[in-house]
Amino acid sequence: MLTLYQAEWCPFSSAVREVLTELGVDFVTRQVEPWPEERRELQALAGTDQIPVLQAEDGRLYRGTREIFAHLRELEPWQFAAEHRRRFTDHRDARESDTQGQLVEYFRASETFEDVVGHPAEAAVVDVPEASRSELRASAKGPLLVSGGVRVVAADGTVLYEGEKAALCRCGGSANKPFCDGTHKTIDFEG
Numbered sequence: 001m002l003t004l005y006q007a008e009w010c011p012f013s014s015a016v017r018e019v020l021t022e023l024g025v026d027f028v029t030r031q032v033e034p035w036p037e038e039r040r041e042l043q044a045l046a047g048t049d050q051i052p053v054l055q056a057e058d059g060r061l062y063r064g065t066r067e068i069f070a071h072l073r074e075l076e077p078w079q080f081a082a083e084h085r086r087r088f089t090d091h092r093d094a095r096e097s098d099t100q101g102q103l104v105e106y107f108r109a110s111e112t113f114e115d116v117v118g119h120p121a122e123a124a125v126v127d128v129p130e131a132s133r134s135e136l137r138a139s140a141k142g143p144l145l146v147s148g149g150v151r152v153v154a155a156d157g158t159v160l161y162e163g164e165k166a167a168l169c170r171c172g173g174s175a176n177k178p179f180c181d182g183t184h185k186t187i188d189f190e191g
């Protein structure tokens with residue numbers, strides 16, 4: 001049976017799973033560690049720490065969606081391929097409205113996340129309880145503008161800012177991350 005090294009949150013892995021569904025191919029999923037540098041088993045097997053990786057029944061390895069799709073194109077789709085594709089399209093609204101994410105949050109109930117150390121560009125801005133909705137707007141060649149009530153919290157739990165709106169650095173050049181300090185104007189940031 002095919003083995004797919006993947007993670008649920010990875011959109012490339014998700015795309016491969018959809019194609020395997022449309023092909024009617026059974027497969028085993030192997031979960032990988034969240035960060036590439038932690039994936040020693042995958043690195044030893046496939047010589048890469050990137051996902052997805054597909055291992056065929058004959059042991060051959062296909063790394064990344066480009067290689068995997070090229071291999072899967074050689075297979076004959078099964079009789080239900082078109083119907084599965086249609087249902088994939090039918091469920092686009094649910095995917096775009098993040099039904100999966102809401103269900104996962106519901107499952108987790110009161111569980112709290114550990115602090116995560118990451119780059120400001122990876123930061124997620126969430127509603128504070130007393131606000132109904134926040135808006136994130138990317139300004140042209142400038143920061144990410146957040147309005148509607150925002151609390152910016154550092155990895156160690158320190159509240160860096162709390163207020164109605166904030167400008168977060170998108171260019172990566174700010175000396176006051178995660179906030180914009182205007183550096184984007186001096187480096188001709190295009191984004």
Ligand code: FES
Nearest residue numbers: 169170171180183
């Ligand atoms: S977007 Fe303003 S300093 Fe980065």
